[in-house]
Amino acid sequence: MNFDEIIDRRGTHSAKWDMMESLYGVSPDEGISMWVADMDFRPPACVTAELQAMVDHGVFGYFGDDAAYKASIDWWMRTRHGWTVDPDWIFTTHGLVNGTALCVHTWTQPGEGVVLFTPVYHAFARIIKAAGRTVTECPLALVDGRYEMDFEDAASRLTGNEKLVVISSPHNPGGRCWTEAELRALGEFCKAHDLILVSDEIHCDLLFPGQTHVPAIKALPDMLDRLVMMTAPTKTFNIAGAHNGNVIIPDATLRAAFGATVLGLGISPSSFGLNMETAAYSPEGAEWVDALMVYLDGNRRIFDAGVNAIPGVRSMDLESTYLAWVDFSGTGMETDEVIRRIQQDAKLAVNHGATFGLGGDSYMRFNLATPRVRIEEAVKRLQKAFADLQ
Numbered sequence: 082m083n084f085d086e087i088i089d090r091r092g093t094h095s096a097k098w099d100m101m102e103s104l105y106g107v108s109p110d111e112g113i114s115m116w117v118a119d120m121d122f123r124p125p126a127c128v129t130a131e132l133q134a135m136v137d138h139g140v141f142g143y144f145g146d147d148a149a150y151k152a153s154i155d156w157w158m159r160t161r162h163g164w165t166v167d168p169d170w171i172f173t174t175h176g177l178v179n180g181t182a183l184c185v186h187t188w189t190q191p192g193e194g195v196v197l198f199t200p201v202y203h204a205f206a207r208i209i210k211a212a213g214r215t216v217t218e219c220p221l222a223l224v225d226g227r228y229e230m231d232f233e234d235a236a237s238r239l240t241g242n243e244k245l246v247v248i249s250s251p252h253n254p255g256g257r258c259w260t261e262a263e264l265r266a267l268g269e270f271c272k273a274h275d276l277i278l279v280s281d282e283i284h285c286d287l288l289f290p291g292q293t294h295v296p297a298i299k300a301l302p303d304m305l306d307r308l309v310m311m312t313a314p315t316k317t318f319n320i321a322g323a324h325n326g327n328v329i330i331p332d333a334t335l336r337a338a339f340g341a342t343v344l345g346l347g348i349s350p351s352s353f354g355l356n357m358e359t360a361a362y363s364p365e366g367a368e369w370v371d372a373l374m375v376y377l378d379g380n381r382r383i384f385d386a387g388v389n390a391i392p393g394v395r396s397m398d399l400e401s402t403y404l405a406w407v408d409f410s411g412t413g414m415e416t417d418e419v420i421r422r423i424q425q426d427a428k429l430a431v432n433h434g435a436t437f438g439l440g441g442d443s444y445m446r447f448n449l450a451t452p453r454v455r456i457e458e459a460v461k462r463l464q465k466a467f468a469d470l471q
Contacts, residue, residue, distance in 0.1 A: 082369060084122050084376040085452050097121075097448075101430035112428040113451070113459050118253070118404060120319040120450035124361070125369035128318060131360035135353065144352035147173075153362035154327060158312075161286060161367070164299050170329045170336065172343060173350040177283050177311045177326040181247060182208045184279045184309055184328070187342040189214050194243035196276065198230055199438030202253045205281075206438060209247075217243055220440040221255070226398065228255040230263060232270045239274060246271055247279045251287070251294060251401035254437055254446045258292050258400045264300035271307060277335070279309045283326075284402045286317040286370055289378050292400045298331060305331040309339070317370060318361045319450075325354030377403050380449045380456045387460030392470045403450040406434075410443035412470060419445070427462035 090098045091109045097117045098109050105116070123129070135141070151168035158166050174180040181204070185195060191213035197205055199218045206216050219235035221228040248267065251258045259267075271278045280297035288294055297310050313326040330336040360366070384405055385396045393411030409419045416435070423429050423445060434444030449456060 082372045084373065085454070086123075087452055087454070088121060088123065090121065105424050105430040107424055107428050107430040112430055113455050114430045115448040115451070115459065116430045116432045116446070118316065118448060119321045120403065121452060122319055122373070122450065124318045124320050125366050127360045127363055127365040128320060128357050131356050132353070135356060141352065144350055144355050147355065150355045150359045153359045154312075157362035158296070162294060162296050164296055166329060167331070170331050172328040172330070172339060173355065174326045174328055174348065176315065176321070176324040177281055177313050178204045178208060179324070180311045180326045180328045181205060181279065181281065182212065183339065183342050183346070184247070185209055185212050185214060185245065187339050188277050189244045192242070194240060196235070196239070196243050196246040197438060198235070198248060200254060200434065200441030200444065201437060202249050202281070203436040203438070205247050215242070218439045226395075228252060228257050230267060232266060235270065236274070243274065243276060245279060246276045247281065249284075250280050250282050250297065251284045253284060253402055254404050254406040254444070255397055256399035256402045256404065256406065258288065258294055261295045261300045264295060264297055268301040268304045272304060277307045277309065278304075279311065281311045283311065283313045283316050285312060287377070287403060288374065288401050289381065289399060294401065298329070306334070308332070309335065314358045314361045318366060320357050320361070323354035323357050324351065325358050377449060380453055381405070383453065384447065384449055384456050384460060388463055391464060391467045394467065403448060405447040405449055407445050407447060408443055409445065412467070416442060422466040423463070426466035427459070429459055429462060
């Protein structure tokens with residue numbers, strides 16, 4: 082668990098490092114990649130050992146008998162989040178972007194709407210629009226420096242054409258852990274407007290000290306007939322390339338509809354992804370995550386202290402995820418100037434807030450899941466790039 086190890090990812094077909102120059106104009110030779118949400122750490126040894134065992138065996142056929150895989154999901158959710166998963170509820174998808182897309186195709190028709198509480202993970206809007214559906218953006222309210230869902234405002238924005246709500250829980254990019262009361266209010270909103278709720282909980286294991294994740298299924302036991310919950314090991318264990326996700330559907334009618342979509346598109350899982358997930362959802366994997374979050378908490382504290390020392394700049398207090406959401410509106414600068422300073426002067430590749438929808442314009446998202454020396458260097462570069470504000 083040496084999270085301080087510098088692993089050179091350049092030239093390995095890494096989206097995070099090998100695409101940063103073409104997308105952000107920042108050379109990987111002198112820049113620091115802090116955009117796409119994967120980590121610069123090796124996964125738990127139990128995961129790499131499982132892959133090595135597959136390589137040593139040398140035959141890579143179709144995956145069968147998923148009982149152990151589904152049992153590992155149930156074990157993880159019971160021990161980490163206090164709820165039991167029926168194995169019959171679980172579908173395996175090629176990650177949760179794919180899972181979201183399958184939900185959109187299952188429960189909406191072209192031209193119908195999907196509600197997003199923005200700013201939110203940018204892939205949601207991208208796949209909704211690509212499917213020929215519309216996005217109804219409902220901006221989150223900023224209350225005492227943290228996001229809250231404003232259901233009165235959201236209701237005023239509905240057209241009556243919406244069929245689905247997709248949320249990020251914990252929230253990406255704001256890092257909020259939604260409370261049970263907030264989720265129950267969301268459930269009432271969905272009932273009132275006849276909406277199916279899809280809860281993307283991919284960041285649910287990445288909790289900072291004192292924080293608790295409330296699974297939607299635990300918070301909303303009385304609306305399982307309109308609830309879909311999605312989880313994945315990929316963010317937790319840094320195995321995003323496995324493209325493995327779990328779509329969990331308690332209701333038999335919803336499950337049959339989703340199953341028909343999966344069957345019609347010929348989707349079947351990768352043996353690599355399922356074996357990696359089974360290995361990760363284990364006591365050894367849990368020990369690794371616990372150590373990871375201690376390390377990320379240190380990174381978070383160093384980063385927040387450094388950027389918050391820049392006048393007019395404020396990093397939102399994270400409750401979960403490793404993605405810092407930083408507001409530059411207090412600098413009085415135009416967004417293009419903020420981007421120029423970050424990318425050209427500081428040579429950092431980060432996500433632009435506008436891509437996350439309404440409410441994101443003045444923000445930038447920074448990935449903190451990298452060795453601490455890089456976090457310290459990034460802070461120094463940011464302070465130098467905005468030195469005229471000191």
